[in-house]
Amino acid sequence: MIEPGYCLTMARYNAWQNGLMKTALQELDEDALRADRGAFFGSIMNTANHILWGDTLWMGRFDKGPGPELGADASIAMTPNLPAWTGERFRMDGRILRWAEQVGALELKGDLSWESVASKTAFRKPLALCAMHMFNHQTHHRGQIHAMVTAAGGEGWRTDLPYLPEEGPWL
Template sequence: MIEPGYCLTMARYNAWQNGLMKTALQKLDEADLRAERGAFFGSILNTANHILWGDTLWMSRFDKGQGPDVGADESVAMTPSFAAWSAERFRMDGRILRWAEKLGTLDLKGDLEWVAIASGTAFKKPLGFCVMHMLNHQAHHRGQIHAMVTAAGGEGWVTDLPFLPEEGPWL
């Protein structure tokens, strides 16, 4: 379904995008970050927290490391401030990159089994499919944040994959 090179490229892309997003968010004040904007998760910071929560949850399934300390209902409040979010986002991007750098072809084969935190439903899906979901989930919600930032009068950032720098730093 997918191969390690895809995972590493997308891990780099997402780290790059999260860095550009952080720069854009730093230019907004706290009120702008917390304002209700009619998006699925309400505010810019809520949406950024949800992405971080999802990454933490999926990575705990992939690398068997630490999962989120809060449940799905609290995902939007995973971090209390932009500064806390920024630090956790940096750590998570590093975790995803280190994981992707070590992947071999066989690491992406087989199924992943888990029980959904929110519903208690048991799932079994191809591991590669789940990895694609995690990487795509970031892009989806980051696009919502991009729209909210520009609607708030902030500056957007380039999001096109062909503009991914050839060389890091990715963090």
């Protein structure tokens, strides 16, 4: 399905995109970050928090480290403000990169089992599928944020994967 190189490329892309997004968000005032813009999670800040929450959830499953302390319904409150989000986002991007640097092909061919707290459902899915989902989830919601930032009068950022820098630093 996928190989370790995919995970590493997407982890680098994720960190690069989050850095560009952070710069765009820092140009907006608090009201612009918190305004309900009709997106699924309402505001820019709520959506950024949800992405961070989802990454924390999946990484807890992938690397057996800590997961989110909040449930899915509270994902939009993962951090209280942009400076706190920025610090947590930086740490999470590093965690994702470390995982992607060491995930092996054999591991990606195996399954991941977990129980969803939200739906009370037990799952067993290929780890490769779950990794693809995590990276797709990030991209999906970052696209929503991109649209909200530009609608708020902010600067968008380049999102095309071919522009991913060949060399880091990724964080």
